[in-house]
Each structure stands twice: as structure tokens, then as C-alpha cells.
Amino acid sequence: MAASSNHSFDIVSEVNEVELHNAIQQARHEVAVRYDFKGTKAGIEYDKKNRCLTLTADHQGQLEAVVMVLKEKMLKRGVDHRALKRGKIEEASHDTVREVVTFHRGIEADDARKIVKEIKAMGLKVQAQIMDEKVRVTGKKIDDLQAVIAHLRKNGPEYPLQFENFT
Structure with a gap:
């Protein structure tokens, strides 16, 4: 030269969209089958079109556990968890809490x-x-x-x- x-x-x-999608699917599966989440409202809903997640749980501590599962799965798939933009935790129906999480882009x-x-x-x-x-x-x-x-x-x-x- x-x-x-x-x-x-x-x-x-x-964010690598494919790996992010895989991490979300794995996190959803783990939340669905894990013993400490059995019989609770803990869950992850993925709105692919709007690129956001709605996390639900019975209380704030459980919500943090759901976030930890998600971060763990992202790490395993090579997706930096700092790309998560956490929203504010809101009271939801049936004595649950909810948080909308988006992803940093650009x-x-x-x-x-x-x-x-x-x-x-x-x-x-x-x-x-x-x-x-x-x-x-x-x-x-x-x-x-x-x-x-x-x-x-x-x-x-x-x-x-x-x-x-x-x-």
C-alpha cells in the first residue's frame, strides 16, 4: 500500500438479530421450565416488529431473576447485554410487575x-x-x-x- x-x-x-432472537427463545424456555418460576406469572414476551420485550413477574425480585436469565442467555450467544435498554418497572394486573425492555441500535x-x-x-x-x-x-x-x-x-x-x- x-x-x-x-x-x-x-x-x-x-446487535446480531439472529443471536438475540436465539437468546430470547432460550431465556423464554428456561423461565417456562425452571422450578423457581413454576406457578408464577414470570415470563418474556418478544415483540419482534417493535424490537422490544415485555418482562412480567410476581414481584420486583423475580423480575430481576428473569432479567438475569435473559442476560445469561445473551452472553452465551455472544450478544452484549449492555445493548438492553431497561424501561421503568410498572405495576401490572393480578398483582404482577412489568417492564418493557428495548435494544440499543445505532x-x-x-x-x-x-x-x-x-x-x-x-x-x-x-x-x-x-x-x-x-x-x-x-x-x-x-x-x-x-x-x-x-x-x-x-x-x-x-x-x-x-x-x-x-x-
């Missing part, structure tokens, strides 16, 4: 601006630009780009980031 060519990568936040505008600002503050010879729900980083030195990735892995937002299209 010529010394003057630029290298780049995209910073994105996405880098939010405020976070994209913070990422670009952080990259500039590093003082490396790289450019970062916001493109819809991702940030593209370009630079001449691969080492500089790798330094950006390492920095964002430690100091990025609460949700998972992926680094792709490395050229």
Missing part, C-alpha cells in the same frame, strides 16, 4: 458528538465524522486508528460499540 493512503473504520452499535447523536470530541482531544492525526447512526474515523496511520479503538473500548458510552469496515 502507498504510504499516503488513508485507512478508516466505522464505529457502530448494532449511536445516539449526543454520544456521536462526544465520541468525535474525545477523538479530537486525543491529538492524533485522524478525522472523525458523524454519518447517520455511526461515526467514521480516517487517518494515515493504522496505529493511530487502533489507539482510537482502544480508547473508546475503555471510555465509550454505556452501550456496546463495534468497529467495522477497517480498511
Whole structure:
């Protein structure tokens, strides 16, 4: 490669939909058959169209147990549980509690601006630009780009980031 060519990568936040679906199915199955959930209202409903889950349980402690099952299954399928965006816990009918959980997709505008600002503050010879729900980083030195990735892995937002299209 010529010394003057630029290298780049995209910073994105996405979830592997297939593995997420498999993790949800496994979590639903475990909640359905586990002894400590027998005879309770504990459950997971998956609304694929709206990309959200409705978790139900008899009480908040049990709801947390359902969330733990879900996170465990996501981990086993290689899906980062930080992609979960938990909603507020609400009282539901028949003395149960309910929580709607969504999934993080794309880098939010405020976070994209913070990422670009952080990259500039590093003082490396790289450019970062916001493109819809991702940030593209370009630079001449691969080492500089790798330094950006390492920095964002430690100091990025609460949700998972992926680094792709490395050229």
C-alpha cells in the first residue's frame, strides 16, 4: 500500500438479530421450565416488529431473576447485554410487575458528538465524522486508528460499540 493512503473504520452499535432472537427463545424456555418460576406469572414476551420485550413477574425480585436469565442467555450467544435498554418497572394486573425492555441500535447523536470530541482531544492525526447512526474515523496511520479503538473500548458510552469496515 502507498504510504499516503488513508485507512478508516466505522464505529457502530448494532446487535446480531439472529443471536438475540436465539437468546430470547432460550431465556423464554428456561423461565417456562425452571422450578423457581413454576406457578408464577414470570415470563418474556418478544415483540419482534417493535424490537422490544415485555418482562412480567410476581414481584420486583423475580423480575430481576428473569432479567438475569435473559442476560445469561445473551452472553452465551455472544450478544452484549449492555445493548438492553431497561424501561421503568410498572405495576401490572393480578398483582404482577412489568417492564418493557428495548435494544440499543445505532449511536445516539449526543454520544456521536462526544465520541468525535474525545477523538479530537486525543491529538492524533485522524478525522472523525458523524454519518447517520455511526461515526467514521480516517487517518494515515493504522496505529493511530487502533489507539482510537482502544480508547473508546475503555471510555465509550454505556452501550456496546463495534468497529467495522477497517480498511
